[in-house]
Amino acid sequence: MSAQKKEGPAQLSGHVREEIDAWLARYPENQRRSAVLGALSAVQHEEGYLSTPMMDAVADYLHIPSMEVYEVASFYSMYELKPVGRHTIAVCDNVSCMLRGADRIIEHLEKKLGVKLGESTADGRFYLKREEECLAACCGAPMMQVDHVYHENLTPERVDEILAKLES
Secondary structure: OOOOOOOOOOOOOHHHHHHHHHHHOOOOHHHHHHHHHHHHHHHHHHHOOOOHHHHHHHHHHHOOOHHHHHHHHHHOOOOOOOOOOOEEEEEEOOHHHHHOOHHHHHHHHHHHHOOOOOEEOOOOOEEEOOOEOOOOOHHHOOOEEEOOEEEOOOOHHHHHHHHHOOOO
16 A cells, blocks of 8 residues: 655745735735735746645735635636646737737637637647737737737737747
8 A cells, every 4th residue: 555645735936925025015914915916926927827725825825815815816817727838828809909800810829729719739838818808908909918928910920920939
């Protein structure tokens, strides 16, 4: 009979704790929950997505109930609760972008990557988010966000150039 190793609770890296501390410094001590968005973003940036153990670690660090962290993580579309491709692609599909060809950009990405919205490529390189209602760059429509970087005035050719520059 083999003994199974039980893993302890997830631990926040020193870098993530530094980022959370920077957010905490912006708020009064009794308003620690105000740092939850920044904390979750820091964890997701490092981990790729928000696992339950990592959300629990954020709750412990902020001294707030885990449920409050889960509620925030599940409400906002910027957070991923399951593993996804290394590079997250979000194409704005709101009115301004749609009128300027966002549907054509989405079709191009789906064909090029071989996935539909909400899926990751088989090699785990890209994740094409399901929907982004508005990314607040209407003047540069159509636009997409790749790994938190905005790319505006897109054409299929420009999309190809952007993707080609991303590391594996």
